[in-house]
Amino acid sequence: MSSTSADGGAASPPEASLKSRLRRAERLRKVKAIGLVAPLALFLIVVFVVPIGNMLTSSIDNGSLPEVMPETAATLKQWDGEGLPDEAAFASFAEELRGSRRGGGLGSVGRRLNYEDPEYRGLLMRTMMGLPQASDDWQQALIEIDPAWGETETWRGIQNAAPPYTGRYLLASLDLERGADGDVQRVDQQDRLYQAVFQRTMVIAGGVTLICLALGFPLAYLLATLPAKTSNLLMILVLLPFWTSLLVRTAAWIILLQSNGLANQSLMALGIIESPLQLVFNRIGVFFAMVHILLPFMVLPLYSVMKGISPSYQRAAVSLGAHPFAAFWQVYVPQTVSGVAAGTILVFIMALGYYITPALVGGPADQMVSYYVAYYTNTTNNWGMAASLGSILLVVTLLLYLVYHRLVNRKQMIRS
Amino acid sequence: MNNKTFPLSRLSRGVATASLLTAGLAASASAQALTVISFGGASGDAMEAAYYGPFQESTGVDLTPGDYNGELARIRAMVETGNVSWDLVEMESPELVRGCFEGLFEPIDWERLGLRDQLIDSAVTDCGVGTFVWSTVLAYNADELDAAPSSWEDFWNVEDFPGKRGLRRGAKYTLEFALMADGVPAGEVYDVLATDEGVDRAFAKLDEIKDDIQWWEAGAQPPQWLVAGDVVMTSSYNGRIAAAQEEGNDLEIVWNGSLYDLDYWAIVSGSDYVDEAYDFIEFASQPENQAVYSSEIPYGPVHPDAIGQLEDAQARRMPTHDENMAGALAIDTAFWVSYGEELEQRFNAWAAQ
Numbered sequence: 001m002s003s004t005s006a007d008g009g010a011a012s013p014p015e016a017s018l019k020s021r022l023r024r025a026e027r028l029r030k031v032k033a034i035g036l037v038a039p040l041a042l043f044l045i046v047v048f049v050v051p052i053g054n055m056l057t058s059s060i061d062n063g064s065l066p067e068v069m070p071e072t073a074a075t076l077k078q079w080d081g082e083g084l085p086d087e088a089a090f091a092s093f094a095e096e097l098r099g100s101r102r103g104g105g106l107g108s109v110g111r112r113l114n115y116e117d118p119e120y121r122g123l124l125m126r127t128m129m130g131l132p133q134a135s136d137d138w139q140q141a142l143i144e145i146d147p148a149w150g151e152t153e154t155w156r157g158i159q160n161a162a163p164p165y166t167g168r169y170l171l172a173s174l175d176l177e178r179g180a181d182g183d184v185q186r187v188d189q190q191d192r193l194y195q196a197v198f199q200r201t202m203v204i205a206g207g208v209t210l211i212c213l214a215l216g217f218p219l220a221y222l223l224a225t226l227p228a229k230t231s232n233l234l235m236i237l238v239l240l241p242f243w244t245s246l247l248v249r250t251a252a253w254i255i256l257l258q259s260n261g262l263a264n265q266s267l268m269a270l271g272i273i274e275s276p277l278q279l280v281f282n283r284i285g286v287f288f289a290m291v292h293i294l295l296p297f298m299v300l301p302l303y304s305v306m307k308g309i310s311p312s313y314q315r316a317a318v319s320l321g322a323h324p325f326a327a328f329w330q331v332y333v334p335q336t337v338s339g340v341a342a343g344t345i346l347v348f349i350m351a352l353g354y355y356i357t358p359a360l361v362g363g364p365a366d367q368m369v370s371y372y373v374a375y376y377t378n379t380t381n382n383w384g385m386a387a388s389l390g391s392i393l394l395v396v397t398l399l400l401y402l403v404y405h406r407l408v409n410r411k412q413m414i415r416s
Numbered sequence: 417m418n419n420k421t422f423p424l425s426r427l428s429r430g431v432a433t434a435s436l437l438t439a440g441l442a443a444s445a446s447a448q449a450l451t452v453i454s455f456g457g458a459s460g461d462a463m464e465a466a467y468y469g470p471f472q473e474s475t476g477v478d479l480t481p482g483d484y485n486g487e488l489a490r491i492r493a494m495v496e497t498g499n500v501s502w503d504l505v506e507m508e509s510p511e512l513v514r515g516c517f518e519g520l521f522e523p524i525d526w527e528r529l530g531l532r533d534q535l536i537d538s539a540v541t542d543c544g545v546g547t548f549v550w551s552t553v554l555a556y557n558a559d560e561l562d563a564a565p566s567s568w569e570d571f572w573n574v575e576d577f578p579g580k581r582g583l584r585r586g587a588k589y590t591l592e593f594a595l596m597a598d599g600v601p602a603g604e605v606y607d608v609l610a611t612d613e614g615v616d617r618a619f620a621k622l623d624e625i626k627d628d629i630q631w632w633e634a635g636a637q638p639p640q641w642l643v644a645g646d647v648v649m650t651s652s653y654n655g656r657i658a659a660a661q662e663e664g665n666d667l668e669i670v671w672n673g674s675l676y677d678l679d680y681w682a683i684v685s686g687s688d689y690v691d692e693a694y695d696f697i698e699f700a701s702q703p704e705n706q707a708v709y710s711s712e713i714p715y716g717p718v719h720p721d722a723i724g725q726l727e728d729a730q731a732r733r734m735p736t737h738d739e740n741m742a743g744a745l746a747i748d749t750a751f752w753v754s755y756g757e758e759l760e761q762r763f764n765a766w767a768a769q
Binding site for chain 2: 110118121122193258259281364365
């Protein structure tokens with residue numbers, strides 16, 4: 001016993017030091033790895049995670065009124081929505097309205113209240129002009145400036161804008177709204193838009209992806225099987241448009257496809273058509289231009305995968321008696337699945353976010369979600385709407401990606 | 417703008433701050449008096465010739481010109497930080513109304529300026545003094561059409577004038593034109609449009625020619641489409657048509673039912689050179705100086721007498737020429753600032769169906 005324990009005792013110190021040395025080496029390697037990843041991680045957090053988080057919160061942010069008029073927001077929270085709010089609410093509103101003129105606060109409050117009712121901006125402006133320096137009875141003073149302040153509805157609108165968060169933008173992005181009784185309901189038929197826009201975005205992106213696959217697969221196959229000299233030349237033809245500015249290519253399509261453009265003139269000269277076809281400023285133009293722009297993103301991943309497939313597999317299948325088509329379909333195509341998967345997901349996701357091309361070559365019925373995001377960001381400054389449209393697109397894209405990932409993985413599993 | 421914003425706006429705010437700093441440095445380096453900011457380009461060159469140089473010569477006041485793209489955010493940043501290095505800015509009407517609402521501009525003292533009765537009505541506003549008039553007109557390609565259209569009713573008449581028509585993609589301008597085509601007199605358009613029935617009526621009218629419309633978004637598209645024969649007639653900014661005419665194209669303008677709007681001079685709140693700014697506005701509003709500006713670029717003067725000082729051919733191209741003003745309508749900016757978002761939403765939904 002004692003000898004074993006002595007043995008064990010003698011053996012344990014070097015073992016422990018080996019362990020600790022191993023641990024230290026492991027730790028060092030981990031630190032090195034983290035050090036190497038850190039710049040990228042930091043970069044991703046700064047330019048990706050934070051902005052997206054920012055966008056997601058912007059879609060429910062209702063901040064302008066509670067920020068500019070904190071007291072009014074607080075007092076209106078207590079109000080039951082019947083009759084008129086008390087004098088304290090009137091007084092704090094008048095004081096905060098005066099103060100809001102500094103720093104653009106009034107502008108953002110006016111914009112926010114206008115979503116409740118377009119009359120608010122004018123009302124605030126009139127009230128601002130007539131606001132007395134001091135008053136014992138603010139209720140009286142405000143109603144004298146404009147009788148609208150004596151109406152319950154006016155204050156209810158402000159109360160609606162007072163909470164710091166709201167679901168109105170997300171609801172509006174799905175053509176929904178809260179009715180007078182607080183229930184979620186669909187907006188009027190004539191104002192419904194975004195469900196159709198999301199649907200259209202998916203259809204266009206999906207269509208472009210399929211066309212790209214149908215055109216890109218044979219092309220990539222040709223590139224991968226031709227001798228290097230010829231395939232390099234062809235590759236340049238694929239890449240040349242890839243290196244040209246997006247705007248230039250889009251403008252070129254407009255010139256080619258317009259009524260008196262090259263395409264129509266050639267078709268008419270050949271006697272195929274009698275009057276010019278409408279090829280641009282509609283869905284056809286969008287497909288032409290987007291497929292042209294996105295095709296290289298399909299060809300390149302397919303090409304890189306096909307380049308690695310040895311032609312001897314197919315030859316072996318044929319020599320064993322398979323029909324050449326069966327050899328192609330059952331032996332060659334399954335090996336390209338990873339390239340097809342990479343190409344389709346790349347093209348689809350890029351197509352989802354397209355903005356400039358549909359805006360230039362499409363009609364009003366061909367605009368995708370990005371168009372409305374840009375519209376709300378730049379034209380109307382309604383960032384709540386822009387952010388919630390963007391958020392919904394992000395969520396839908398992630399869901400589609402997950403489904404797709406499942407499908408592709410299962411296929412690959414079956415193959416192996 | 418509130419604090420929780422898109423990162424892009426942080427970036428642009430950074431850029432704005434940086435450019436403010438450089439502007440401030442430049443300002444301290446050259447002891448200038450009045451800084452006048454316009455939109456630059458061809459219009460800026462015309463202003464240089466008509467206003468900046470002559471103003472300096474006649475008054476001896478130093479003037480520093482500059483240009484920008486109409487961003488209200490830059491002016492807001494200056495007013496907020498109390499570092500106002502721009503004194504007088506050229507504003508488009510929607511931004512003028514918004515900026516005025518937020519207190520970014522000095523209210524105009526019209527008693528002091530004494531121009532109230534001399535300028536056209538829409539040049540007189542709370543915070544801005546009109547400086548030139550541009551217009552959205554019906555334009556057509558005389559080579560493509562046998563008969564000349566004369567009104568928006570003709571624009572809607574696809575039987576006598578077959579072919580595609582161009583309109584700006586959006587509710588603004590489009591709804592006004594639709595109502596005029598439906599027989600609403602120019603003066604009553606905004607009264608009708610302010611009612612729900614009026615809006616329904618405008619959209620119903622648009623339904624009639626929905627399939628024949630090709631929608632434009634950039635001002636360069638309408639003249640290009642007319643020349644290429646893509647459309648037989650279109651709404652367009654008058655300056656663009658004038659430029660295409662100068663290149664020798666046979667384009668014509670129908671002034672009846674045109675919609676005009678103004679660009680304004682506004683004094684930035686907290687400027688140190690308010691007196692000089694008033695002097696400049698007064699100088700730039702004189703008919704002889706306005707005539708010089710308008711002879712450089714086909715935008716209309718706001719002083720009616722200026723037209724008489726132009727050559728006849730030039731005067732006829734101005735939105736403010738007497739003949740062209742008949743049946744023309746001033747864009748009601750306050751209406752669009754209030755109802756714009758609601759109507760654009762309805763338009764987007766309508767156009768997408």
